[in-house]
Amino acid sequence: MKPAPFAYKKVRSLGEAVALLGEKDARLLAGGQSLIATLNMRLSAPNLLIDINGLTDLNGISLKGSVVEIGALARHAQAERSDVIAKYAPLITRAMPHIGHPAIRNRGTLGGSIAFADPAAELPACLLALDGEIEATGPKGKRTIKAQDFFKGLFETALAPQEVLTAIRVPAANADTRVGFAELARRHGDYAIVGLAASARADGKGLTDVRLTYFGVGNTPVRAKKAETTLASGNIDAAVAALDLDPNDDVQATAKVKKHLAGVLLRRVAKQLLEARP
Numbered sequence: 001m002k003p004a005p006f007a008y009k010k011v012r013s014l015g016e017a018v019a020l021l022g023e024k025d026a027r028l029l030a031g032g033q034s035l036i037a038t039l040n041m042r043l044s045a046p047n048l049l050i051d052i053n054g055l056t057d058l059n060g061i062s063l064k065g066s067v068v069e070i071g072a073l074a075r076h077a078q079a080e081r082s083d084v085i086a087k088y089a090p091l092i093t094r095a096m097p098h099i100g101h102p103a104i105r106n107r108g109t110l111g112g113s114i115a116f117a118d119p120a121a122e123l124p125a126c127l128l129a130l131d132g133e134i135e136a137t138g139p140k141g142k143r144t145i146k147a148q149d150f151f152k153g154l155f156e157t158a159l160a161p162q163e164v165l166t167a168i169r170v171p172a173a174n175a176d177t178r179v180g181f182a183e184l185a186r187r188h189g190d191y192a193i194v195g196l197a198a199s200a201r202a203d204g205k206g207l208t209d210v211r212l213t214y215f216g217v218g219n220t221p222v223r224a225k226k227a228e229t230t231l232a233s234g235n236i237d238a239a240v241a242a243l244d245l246d247p248n249d250d251v252q253a254t255a256k257v258k259k260h261l262a263g264v265l266l267r268r269v270a271k272q273l274l275e276a277r278p
């Protein structure tokens with residue numbers, strides 16, 4: 001199928017993008033790896049596509065003090081190869097190879113993935129597991145939204161209609177940081193049936209500040225808070241028993257299978273968290 005007709009404008013400034021978002025049924029185009037598919041399937045039919053790929057100020061990856069800042073237009077492939085991310089946000093490095101295939105990662109952007117908020121996507125879960133934040137720019141200027149307040153529902157975020165996601169920020173990892181990542185998909189590169197992104201801090205031989213964020217088990221990334229507390233005490237079996245997820249059946253698996261897989265993933269990720277720093 002072909003998309004419904006639309007107007008196209010490549011913008012030269014963030015201000016221009018924000019202004020054009022005020023037009024009826026306007027939509028931002030970043031890597032196009034999700035949007036173009038939805039247009040071709042006629043799941044959406046915007047009047048205007050605002051191409052932000054020329055906004056090169058939005059594609060940087062840098063360490064700013066104790067925070068890693070990733071511009072919205074950084075490509076998945078760029079993040080996958082970034083030394084800054086490997087050293088200071090290793091959870092994202094671990095997640096990257098699971099996102100689609102190299103051709104998709106060459107075009108897809110981190111900002112696009114977070115803004116699209118697919119409940120089975122890796123990056124929203126990583127951002128929540130890392131207690132990260134989102135920077136958005138709209139007609140009233142910039143604001144920062146905590147990841148825990150950003151994912152509101154199925155493909156629904158806290159972004160206002162005229163806001164552009166401009167960057168994401170996560171606390172930089174240090175010697176005490178522990179991360180873990182695992183997912184189960186039918187084929188490598190498919191969206192996960194269930195996935196788990198996790199972070200914690202080493203505390204002697206145990207863990208503290210455990211954050212277990214599942215994806216593919218609800219309308220948004222979901223933290224398993226009871227299991228987090230239990231895992232911090234070092235008992236993996238008890239953490240699996242404490243998993244309080246409530247997934248629905250979907251096209252990939254029944255709720256029962258998803259719950260079982262969530263336990264399998266927790267055992268794998270718990271081992272990674274309890275190992276030495278990556």
Ligand SMILES: Cc1cc2nc3c(=O)[nH]c(=O)nc-3n(C[C@H](O)[C@H](O)[C@H](O)COP(=O)(O)OP(=O)(O)OC[C@H]3O[C@@H](n4cnc5c(N)ncnc54)[C@H](O)[C@@H]3O)c2cc1C
Nearest residue numbers: 028030031032033034035100108109111112113115121165
């Ligand atoms: C075959 C295939 C397999 C895939 N597998 C996976 C997978 O396993 N895991 C996964 O996570 N993803 C997967 N993807 C999706 C891929 O990661 C996308 O790149 C990503 O979801 C969207 O990023 P994008 O830059 O392509 O955004 P686009 O497709 O350009 O935009 C997506 C949506 O976000 C909005 N948007 C984009 N940028 C911004 C911004 N800066 N501010 C506000 N709104 C914005 C757009 O208006 C649009 O509504 C797959 C895609 C394909 C085609």
